[in-house]
Amino acid sequence: xxxxxxxxxxxxxxxxxxxxxxxxxxxxxxxxxxxxxxxxxxxxxxxxxxxxxxxxxxxxxxxxxxxxxxxxxxxxxxxxxxxxxxxxxxxxxxxxxxxxxxxxxxxxxxxxxxxxxxxxxxxxxxxxxxxxxxxxxxxxxxxxxxxxxxxxxxxxxxxxxxxxxxxxxxxxxxxxxxxxxxxxxxxxxxxxxxxxxxxxxxxxxxxxxxxxxxxxxxxxxxxxxxxxxxxxxxxxxxxxxxxxxxxxxxxxxxxxxxxxxxxxxxxxxxxxxxxxxxxxxxxxxxxxxxxxxxxxxxxxxxxxxxxxxxxxxxxxxxxxxxxxxxxxxxxxxxxxxxxxxxxxxxxxxxxxxxxxxxxxxxxxxxxxxxxxxxx
Amino acid sequence: xxxxxxxxxxxxxxxxxxxxxxxxxxxxxxxxxxxxxxxxxxxxxxxxxxxxxxxxxxxxxxxxxxxxxxxxxxxxxxxxxxxxxxxxxxxxxxxxxxxxxxxxxxxxxxxxxxxxxxxxxxxxxxxxxxxxxxxxxxxxxxxxxxxxxxxxxxxxxxxxxxxxxxxxxxxxxxxxxxxxxxxxxxxxxxxxxxxxxxxxxxxxxxxxxxxxxxxxxxxxxxxxxxxxxxxxxxxxxxxxxxxxxxxxxxxxxxxxxxxxxxxxxxxxxxxxxxxxxxxxxxxxxxxxxxxxxxxxxxxxxxxxxxxxxxxxxxxxxxxxxxxxxxxxxxxxxxxxxxxxxxxxxxxxxxxxxxxxxxxxxxxxxxxxxxxxxxx
Ligand SMILES: [Zn+2]
Ligand SMILES: [Zn+2]
Numbered sequence: 001x002x003x004x005x006x007x008x009x010x011x012x013x014x015x016x017x018x019x020x021x022x023x024x025x026x027x028x029x030x031x032x033x034x035x036x037x038x039x040x041x042x043x044x045x046x047x048x049x050x051x052x053x054x055x056x057x058x059x060x061x062x063x064x065x066x067x068x069x070x071x072x073x074x075x076x077x078x079x080x081x082x083x084x085x086x087x088x089x090x091x092x093x094x095x096x097x098x099x100x101x102x103x104x105x106x107x108x109x110x111x112x113x114x115x116x117x118x119x120x121x122x123x124x125x126x127x128x129x130x131x132x133x134x135x136x137x138x139x140x141x142x143x144x145x146x147x148x149x150x151x152x153x154x155x156x157x158x159x160x161x162x163x164x165x166x167x168x169x170x171x172x173x174x175x176x177x178x179x180x181x182x183x184x185x186x187x188x189x190x191x192x193x194x195x196x197x198x199x200x201x202x203x204x205x206x207x208x209x210x211x212x213x214x215x216x217x218x219x220x221x222x223x224x225x226x227x228x229x230x231x232x233x234x235x236x237x238x239x240x241x242x243x244x245x246x247x248x249x250x251x252x253x254x255x256x257x258x259x260x261x262x263x264x265x266x267x268x269x270x271x272x273x274x275x276x277x278x279x280x281x282x283x284x285x286x287x288x289x290x291x292x293x294x295x296x297x298x299x300x301x302x303x304x305x306x307x308x309x310x311x312x313x314x315x316x317x318x319x320x321x322x323x324x325x326x327x328x329x330x331x332x333x334x335x336x337x338x339x340x341x342x343x344x345x346x347x348x349x350x351x352x353x354x355x356x357x358x359x360x361x362x363x364x365x366x367x368x369x370x371x372x373x374x375x
Numbered sequence: 376x377x378x379x380x381x382x383x384x385x386x387x388x389x390x391x392x393x394x395x396x397x398x399x400x401x402x403x404x405x406x407x408x409x410x411x412x413x414x415x416x417x418x419x420x421x422x423x424x425x426x427x428x429x430x431x432x433x434x435x436x437x438x439x440x441x442x443x444x445x446x447x448x449x450x451x452x453x454x455x456x457x458x459x460x461x462x463x464x465x466x467x468x469x470x471x472x473x474x475x476x477x478x479x480x481x482x483x484x485x486x487x488x489x490x491x492x493x494x495x496x497x498x499x500x501x502x503x504x505x506x507x508x509x510x511x512x513x514x515x516x517x518x519x520x521x522x523x524x525x526x527x528x529x530x531x532x533x534x535x536x537x538x539x540x541x542x543x544x545x546x547x548x549x550x551x552x553x554x555x556x557x558x559x560x561x562x563x564x565x566x567x568x569x570x571x572x573x574x575x576x577x578x579x580x581x582x583x584x585x586x587x588x589x590x591x592x593x594x595x596x597x598x599x600x601x602x603x604x605x606x607x608x609x610x611x612x613x614x615x616x617x618x619x620x621x622x623x624x625x626x627x628x629x630x631x632x633x634x635x636x637x638x639x640x641x642x643x644x645x646x647x648x649x650x651x652x653x654x655x656x657x658x659x660x661x662x663x664x665x666x667x668x669x670x671x672x673x674x675x676x677x678x679x680x681x682x683x684x685x686x687x688x689x690x691x692x693x694x695x696x697x698x699x700x701x702x703x704x705x706x707x708x709x710x711x712x713x714x715x716x717x718x719x720x721x722x723x724x725x726x727x728x729x730x731x732x733x734x735x736x737x738x739x740x741x742x743x744x745x746x747x748x749x750x
Contacts, residue, residue, distance in 0.1 A: 039703060040694070043703065076693065314460050330418075330420070
């Protein structure tokens with residue numbers, strides 16, 4: 001079914017909004033953060049851990065899932081949901097990002113992207129149509145169009161050319177989705193245009209002219225300075241349709257999310273909470289801490305005094321430091337549970353503040369809580 | 376408090392027995408398997424996972440815990456239990472085994488063992504008294520005497536010398552435990568004697584002459600042939616006191632446990648279920664399987680059709696194979712949950728069969744179930 005986007009609140013102080021997205025596999029309350037489950041598992045945690053953290057939708061990576069386990073295996077299970085036992089919505093990327101960051105001998109033509117698997121060296125061609133077809137085998141509730149993510153920096157001419165290719169590919173994805181799938185799932189278009197406002201404007205016009213159920217902004221957080229990312233995000237978000245989901249791909253830090261929500265963004269995904277967790281960097285209401293630090297050796301306090309996650313309800317910083325220093329596998333799970341809970345709680349608080357039209361006051365408190373550092 | 380051992384059933388067919396051991400932190404129903412929690416965490420699983428698997432007592436390694444986190448940190452938490460949030464009994468080894476297998480520049484004298492930490496190269500001396508003192512800081516419910524584990528092979532003279540040293544150390548441990556601790560915890564003596572029946576007999580006489588609440592057999596499964604291990608186990612077990620716990624250290628495979636129970640053993644510990652799980656080798660009622668095998672690529676069945684663990688209730692062999700091949704952290708947890716459940720279920724079934732005096736029939740079924748191989 002085509003998803004519906006129902007706006008529940010619009011901040012009177014900024015562009016922040018709260019909404020409910022309905023899919024056939026359940027509702028998504030926005031603003032929302034989507035944990036990244038690369039190959040059919042959000043690293044180090046179980047689906048119950050995700051549910052307890054408040055996750056409503058997770059992300060899968062098409063490139064990884066296509067190579068392993070492959071669509072033949074997924075077909076046996078009727079898609080990724082039953083394979084990994086996640087009952088709620090799944091969003092998949094198009095694979096495009098990994099073709100350039102992970103695969104080898106990648107070559108892009110008008111037709112699509114050819115590449116060599118980083119696992120076994122096998123050669124593959126992904127066209128826009130093929131990307132949607134693979135995502136349809138995965139049976140993800142939201143599929144992303146194949147796009148080209150412009151590297152940073154890129155000159156205006158190369159960025160324009162790349163952005164226009166993304167538009168043509170978006171149309172091909174749309175046509176394939178409409179004509180060759182059963183339309184149980186949704187496809188999102190992706191706005192590109194690099195760090196050029198005129199190109200971002202042109203991309204919004206072209207992509208949002210195609211009747212996708214939602215749109216995302218790609219090509220941010222690719223190495224540009226933070227203020228430039230925010231400038232581009234604000235410029236682009238302001239021109240996107242009001243009554244459709246707006247998804248910022250691959251972003252970001254807690255404060256990135258707070259700021260982009262204030263500019264009108266609804267959906268986020270990022271490996272940061274889980275990757276940082278595995279590296280001992282933990283987010284708290286008082287700021288981030290590094291659990292390996294000697295100062296936590298005998299610290300009986302939980303990671304975050306206001307956190308209600310399984311890790312904080314049960315374990316001390318001293319134990320978490322010990323597990324981390326000892327490279328115990330349990331460390332990765334406990335840390336990831338906490339960081340994901342932190343992110344899900346963050347967007348939950350943001351949503352509540354928007355619903356009560358006190359987002360700017362909440363935002364002020366959010367920053368103020370970090371001023372004293374870790375207690 | 377001093378533990379009590381209450382025998383509930385004695386097989387009329389063999390030496391197998393079922394009993395309840397009572398400690399101040401709860402009961403242990405024997406025969407029992409004790410998962411190994413080396414540094415304050417049974418690798419890859421949580422305490423809830425252990426409880427769900429039916430674990431009643433776990434093992435901690437004194438050598439590891441002494442080096443990291445160290446007794447100063449454990450003292451803050453009043454011992455290991457509150458540090459790792461395990462409420463049930465804990466047994467600790469003496470550290471002796473790791474001094475020789477992991478530590479460096481290890482030197483044994485009459486006084487004790489000096490060694491260099493494998494972590495930071497620091498030098499330490501463990502005497503029998505020091506080992507009990509450290510275990511008392513850990514506050515384990517069952518502490519093991521410092522012993523010398525005779526390597527295999529060893530000649531009669533060296534084995535005898537080593538066995539007699541173990542006896543003198545056992546007496547020193549007993550004296551320290553009685554005079555210098557609050558006696559809230561229990562100490563077990565360890566029988567040595569290598570692969571010589573006369574020395575095993577002498578060791579049983581000397582060690583069991585000291586009034587420990589329980590005794591263990593050390594120095595088995597150190598590289599000797601299986602039939603020799605069983606011969607030594609049977610010979611030694613037959614001479615040990617009837618109304619005290621008998622613990623076989625570091626053993627073993629499922630069939631080792633079945634056989635040694637039939638000879639009168641009550642307690643076992645081994646890294647095998649958890650280590651094998653991390654290497655993809657999984658125990659089932661139909662025999663062991665290697666989850667990496669291609670034949671499981673599209674296999675929708677659970678690991679073991681008769682297993683009721685979380686992993687088998689939820690996941691297919693195909694998903695577990697995919698996680699394992701992808702080196703996903705979740706693989707280690709799901710595999711470990713299953714293998715520990717298998718071991719705990721194994722001793723649970725054995726116990727029930729003994730209580731109903733049908734152990735030999737159960738044993739026959741146990742082996743018969745493996746004859747057809749993995750279905
Ligand atoms: Zn927490
Ligand atoms: Zn199982």
